[in-house]
Amino acid sequence: MLNFQYCNPVNVVFGKGQIAKLAELVPADARVMMTYGGGSIKRNGVYEQVMAALAGRKVIEFGGIEPNPKYETCMKAVDICKSEGVDFLLSVGGGSTLDGTKFIAAAAKYTATEDPWDICLKGTPVTDEIPIGCVITLPATGSEMNGWSVVSRLSTDEKLSFWSQLSFPKFSILDPEVTMSLPERQVANGIVDTFVHVCEQYVTRPVNTPIQDRQAEGVLLTLIEEGPKALSDPKNYDVRANLMWAATVGLNGWLAKGVVEDWGTHAIGHEITAFTGTDHGKTLALVMPALWKYLRREKEAKLLQYADRVWGIRGDDKDAVIDAAIEKTVEFFKSVGCDASRSAYGVTDEVIEKIVLVFERRGTKITECAIGAHEICEILKLCAK
Amino acid sequence: MLNFQYCNPVNVVFGKGQIAKLAELVPADARVMMTYGGGSIKRNGVYEQVMAALAGRKVIEFGGIEPNPKYETCMKAVDICKSEGVDFLLSVGGGSTLDGTKFIAAAAKYTATEDPWDICLKGTPVTDEIPIGCVITLPATGSEMNGWSVVSRLSTDEKLSFWSQLSFPKFSILDPEVTMSLPERQVANGIVDTFVHVCEQYVTRPVNTPIQDRQAEGVLLTLIEEGPKALSDPKNYDVRANLMWAATVGLNGWLAKGVVEDWGTHAIGHEITAFTGTDHGKTLALVMPALWKYLRREKEAKLLQYADRVWGIRGDDKDAVIDAAIEKTVEFFKSVGCDASRSAYGVTDEVIEKIVLVFERRGTKITECAIGAHEICEILKLCAK
Numbered sequence: 081m082l083n084f085q086y087c088n089p090v091n092v093v094f095g096k097g098q099i100a101k102l103a104e105l106v107p108a109d110a111r112v113m114m115t116y117g118g119g120s121i122k123r124n125g126v127y128e129q130v131m132a133a134l135a136g137r138k139v140i141e142f143g144g145i146e147p148n149p150k151y152e153t154c155m156k157a158v159d160i161c162k163s164e165g166v167d168f169l170l171s172v173g174g175g176s177t178l179d180g181t182k183f184i185a186a187a188a189k190y191t192a193t194e195d196p197w198d199i200c201l202k203g204t205p206v207t208d209e210i211p212i213g214c215v216i217t218l219p220a221t222g223s224e225m226n227g228w229s230v231v232s233r234l235s236t237d238e239k240l241s242f243w244s245q246l247s248f249p250k251f252s253i254l255d256p257e258v259t260m261s262l263p264e265r266q267v268a269n270g271i272v273d274t275f276v277h278v279c280e281q282y283v284t285r286p287v288n289t290p291i292q293d294r295q296a297e298g299v300l301l302t303l304i305e306e307g308p309k310a311l312s313d314p315k316n317y318d319v320r321a322n323l324m325w326a327a328t329v330g331l332n333g334w335l336a337k338g339v340v341e342d343w344g345t346h347a348i349g350h351e352i353t354a355f356t357g358t359d360h361g362k363t364l365a366l367v368m369p370a371l372w373k374y375l376r377r378e379k380e381a382k383l384l385q386y387a388d389r390v391w392g393i394r395g396d397d398k399d400a401v402i403d404a405a406i407e408k409t410v411e412f413f414k415s416v417g418c419d420a421s422r423s424a425y426g427v428t429d430e431v432i433e434k435i436v437l438v439f440e441r442r443g444t445k446i447t448e449c450a451i452g453a454h455e456i457c458e459i460l461k462l463c464a465k
Numbered sequence: 466m467l468n469f470q471y472c473n474p475v476n477v478v479f480g481k482g483q484i485a486k487l488a489e490l491v492p493a494d495a496r497v498m499m500t501y502g503g504g505s506i507k508r509n510g511v512y513e514q515v516m517a518a519l520a521g522r523k524v525i526e527f528g529g530i531e532p533n534p535k536y537e538t539c540m541k542a543v544d545i546c547k548s549e550g551v552d553f554l555l556s557v558g559g560g561s562t563l564d565g566t567k568f569i570a571a572a573a574k575y576t577a578t579e580d581p582w583d584i585c586l587k588g589t590p591v592t593d594e595i596p597i598g599c600v601i602t603l604p605a606t607g608s609e610m611n612g613w614s615v616v617s618r619l620s621t622d623e624k625l626s627f628w629s630q631l632s633f634p635k636f637s638i639l640d641p642e643v644t645m646s647l648p649e650r651q652v653a654n655g656i657v658d659t660f661v662h663v664c665e666q667y668v669t670r671p672v673n674t675p676i677q678d679r680q681a682e683g684v685l686l687t688l689i690e691e692g693p694k695a696l697s698d699p700k701n702y703d704v705r706a707n708l709m710w711a712a713t714v715g716l717n718g719w720l721a722k723g724v725v726e727d728w729g730t731h732a733i734g735h736e737i738t739a740f741t742g743t744d745h746g747k748t749l750a751l752v753m754p755a756l757w758k759y760l761r762r763e764k765e766a767k768l769l770q771y772a773d774r775v776w777g778i779r780g781d782d783k784d785a786v787i788d789a790a791i792e793k794t795v796e797f798f799k800s801v802g803c804d805a806s807r808s809a810y811g812v813t814d815e816v817i818e819k820i821v822l823v824f825e826r827r828g829t830k831i832t833e834c835a836i837g838a839h840e841i842c843e844i845l846k847l848c849a850k
Binding site: 083 | 723
C-alpha cells in the first residue's frame, strides 16, 4: 500500500425527504446565493422543496450554470457575490453546477490582483472560499464529496481543474428520489462516468491493497446489477439509492487512497468533448476499452483480476481473458444506452489528428504508464469504429 | 437503504515514517499533553519518534492509561489539563489510550457543576473539547477515525460509552511499522475485534445495500487472508498495512451508513470482560458463533450471504450452510490464536447467572432483534464449552 493522507469533512445527508434539512443546515444568518443549471429543478419539484426549507430567508438566485461550467458564467456570479455580500453558496443541481459553484466560491475570495483563472491555470493555492452547501440531483461526478472542480474557459478553449481542501462542501444532501425524473441519457452517462471513475483508480498496477480493490469491485458489481434497472424501473427507490451512493463512493477518495491511479481515459475523453461536444460519459465509454487493449501488458495483473472478480472470466490464455472482459465491459455500456463508436460521436481521422496535436503541444505524458501523443493516437484508432 | 448522515473530518495520515509529520500537524503554539498507556511506546521507538518530531516544544506527559481506560485515571489528567492550561491532547498508543483521551478532552471542558461522568451515564451532550491528535499503535478499535469512546468507572463497576462529533481526532497517524513489535496476543485480539466489528454491521438484516455489503465482505476476506500472515511473518509491511487499514475501515462509519446494525455480541462480551477480565477480542470470539447459532432464523439471509461470499459455502440445506460458515469462522479465530471456550475464559455457570442478572436488572433489549435476558442466557450456554 502507498502512503496517503485523507481528510474528507463533508457532512453527507442521504435519503428520502432530506432536502427539508436545509432549514437547519444553512446558517440562519447567512446571505445565501442559490446556484443552479438549466432550470430542470423548477420542473421536477426540487426548487419548491428547497424554497420551502428556506422559507422566510432572502435567497439570491443564480441560474444558467452550463454542463461543463464556464468561467465566463461563473465570473458573473462572482460579481454578484461581491456586490451583495453573499456569504453562503447553495448549489442545487448536478456535478457541473457544483463544480461551477466551487469556482465561484474560490474566485469571490481571490484577493490577488491577478485573474482568478490562475487557480485553474497556474494552480494558485486557494486560501479562502465562501462556504458551500449542496443538493445534488444527478449522480455521476462525485463532486458532492470531494474538493475537485472542472471549469472551462470559452475565450481560451481551456478545460481545467483545481482541487482545494476548502472546496469540499460543508454539507451535501443526496435524495435518491430527485433522480427518478432524470432523462435516460443523463442516467446512462452517470452510470458510465461512475464506472470509469472506479476503473481509473482500480485497473492500474497492483500495490497490495485488498480492501481498496474489493471496494472498487463492489461498486462496479453494483453498477452492473443496478444500472440497467434504473432504466427499466426508473421509480425503484433502492436502485436509485444504490446508484447515487455508488457515484459518491466512486470519487470521494475511499477507493483512491493507497493505490496507483491512472486517469488516462479521462484525459483523452476530455479532448473528444472539446472537439466534438460529445457527452463526457460517452467519451469514456468509447476510450476506455481501446486504452485497455493498448495497455494490456502494463495493466495485465489488474485486468485479469477485474475479469475474474467482476465478470467471472478465468483461463490460461491471458489475452483471451482480457479481451473477453473488455467485450463484457462494452456490452455493459451498451446495456445502459452507451453504444459508443467513433462514427456516432464524430471522432473522425481529422478529429484524431487535432487531439494528437493538442497532446504533442502540451508535451506532458498521461496515465501512470506515462504515454504520449503517439500512444494516444494509437488508442484513438483502436476505438470502436 | 436506510437514510443516514455521515461527517467524518479526521485527517488520516497513513504510512511509513509519518510520525515525523507531527511537527506540522500539532499546532505550533499549543500547550500539549501527550497521553499514553503502559509504556510500550518507550520500548518500541515510538516515543523517540514523537519527541523528535516535537523537539523544542514543551510537552506534558501523562502515562498509565489502562486497557479499558478508567474514569479515575482520566480525571487525574483532567486536573493537570486545567492547572497547566493544556490546549492540545496527543494520544500515543492503542484504542484504549485514545478512548481515555477522548474522555479527558471532553471532561476538561465540562463546565456544568455536575460530574463529567454524566457524559457517559446520562448522555449529556459534549459542547466543547480540547482538540485531539493521535498516533495509533494497535489496530483494533477504529477509535482513530470515529467519535466513540468507551470508559470504565471502578467505583461503580460501570463500563459506558459516549459519542460526540467533537471527539473525532483532528488527525490520526497510522504507521504500520509501529505495529510490527506488538505481542501476538494483541495482534490476535485486534484481528478478531475488527472481524466482529464488521460482522455487527453486516450479519444483520438485509436492506438492499450492495456497496456496503461488498465493502464489509472485502474487509472480512482481507482479515482472513492477511491475519494469519501477521503472526507467521510479523515484519511484512503490506500485511501490517492492510490489517491497520482494515481496523480503521471496520469502524469509521463507511460500513454502517444505510444498513441495519446489531452490536449484540459486543453487549454480551463487555459483561464477560467485566466479570472475568477476559480480553475484549477473546470474548467476541466466544460469543459471536453462539449468537449466530441462536439467531440463525432472524439473521438467515445475511448468514447465507456471508457463507457464500466470504467462505464460498452454498447449498440447499440452509442450516447446514449456516453451521458450516459458523464453523469456518471459529476455525479462523483459532488460526490467529483465539481458541475461545467458556472453560478457558472462566465463563462458569455462576458467571452466566451473574451476567443474566445484569441484563435482567438493566431491562433493555439488545441486538436489532431486541432479545432480553432469557435469550442472552441461552446464547451464553451455546458458547463453546
